[in-house]
Amino acid sequence: MHRSSLSILFILSVFVGMILGSEPKCSYCNKSIDGNYLTADGKSYHENCYRDHVQPRCEYCEKLIEGKYNLLDDKMYHPTCYIDHIIPRCDICGGPLQGTYLTDFWGNSFHEQHSSELPECNTCGRWICGELTGGGFELSDGRHLCGICNETEVSEDFLLESSIAYVRRLLTTNGITNLPDDIPITLVDQHRLKQLALSYSDAMHGFTDHNIQTRNGRVVSKDSHIYILSHLPLTMFRAVLAHELMHVYLFERDLDLRSDIREGFCNLGSEMVYKDTRSEFAKFRLLNMEKSQDPDYGFGYRKMSQLLDKRGWRYLLETLDEID
Ligand SMILES: [Zn+2]
Ligand SMILES: [Zn+2]
Ligand SMILES: [Zn+2]
Ligand SMILES: [Zn+2]
Ligand SMILES: [Zn+2]
Structure with missing residues (x-):
């Protein structure tokens, strides 16, 4: 997001004059002025009255302001006080953020140029550097993972097991039931995911392969194999797993839906995990889905999410094959 720290630079105008003829009164002490006087804003003052009581002071150092000053939110600052202490600092290089700068979802502010350097x-959209993320990694498939996301990445079996149990429980509460028990889950890199998926999209973080075995024209067995991107942070891994389990739900019920309705529906599984998690990361990922321009994962998701909000899970599950 673009922000601006622009403030207006003003010049304080004070005129010094000599009294000739009629004696004006000091606008501060109300006594008459003889000799030198100052005018500011069309009013006359004794020099001392002006300096001690009228002349503006810098909101930061409290010393008198003469000549140039910066005005921000009706407060006046010396230009150097303004630059050194008032305008926001870059969270990456520490320098002052003059003019237009960027802010991210996480509340970091920084110079625009860093976004092209870093x-x-x-997964979290932070710019990877020591200051914001404690460093990070480039994975062999070209993805970048920051130090913060790396702390919760799913790479251990026990995290995978506990995630499966959690996601299944969550889906069950909304009527997504009767999923087969042992669905194999394999973590893959992005290259492999692209090979597996027939129509790959950047919004895709997993893929489910479905198989039907028939004998004499009759279905004898159905099975699914879930593939999920490796190195995802725990919450995102769970959201992707929920999405893929929704595919299994559709497959088990022979529901062959149009791609936007199908992916939109499956993204409701991810939405369920993010809303249940309530972390800032979950909010970030949810926002990502809400803003996605992908016809299926973005527009399809919003269509299904609105329908869910309006009619509820039961209606949605009962009328899935009629939705247009
Ligand atoms: Zn006076
Ligand atoms: Zn100052
Ligand atoms: Zn900077
Ligand atoms: Zn991250
Ligand atoms: Zn999908």
Whole structure:
């Protein structure tokens, strides 16, 4: 997001004059002025009255302002006090943010140029550097993972097991039931995911392969294999797993839906995990889905999410094959 720290630079105008003829009164002490006087804003003052009581002071150092000053939110600052202490600092290089600068979802503010110098974390959108993320990694498939996301990445079996149990429980509460028990889950890199998926989209973080075995024209077995991107932070891994389990739900019920309705529906599984998690990261990922321009994962998701909000899970599950 673009922000601006622009403030207006003003010049304080004070005129010094000599009294000739009629004696004006000091606008501060109300006594008459003889000799030198000052005018500011069309009013006359004794020099001392002006300096001690009228002349503006810098909001930061409290010393008198003469000549140039910066005005921000009706407060006046010496230009050097303004630059050194008032305008926001860059969270990456520490320098002052003059003019237009960028802010991210996480509340970091920084110079625009850093966004072209630093890699962006693929999962949380932070700019990867020591100051913001404690460093990060480039994975062999070209994805970037920041130090913060790396702390919760799913790479251990026990995290995978506990995630499966959690996601299944969550889906069950909304009527997504009767999923087969042992669905194999394999973590893959992005290259492999692209090979597996027939129509790959950047909004895709997993893929489910479905198989039907028939004998004499009759279905004898159905099975699914879930593939999920490796190195995802725990919450995102769970959201992707929920999405893929929704595919299994559709497959088990022979529901062959149009792609936007199908992916939109499956993204409701991810939405369920993010809303249940309530972390800032979950909010970030949810926002990502809400802003996605992908026809299926973005527009399809919003269509299904609105329908869910309006009619509820039961209606949605009962009328899935009629939705247009
Ligand atoms: Zn006076
Ligand atoms: Zn000052
Ligand atoms: Zn900077
Ligand atoms: Zn990250
Ligand atoms: Zn999908």
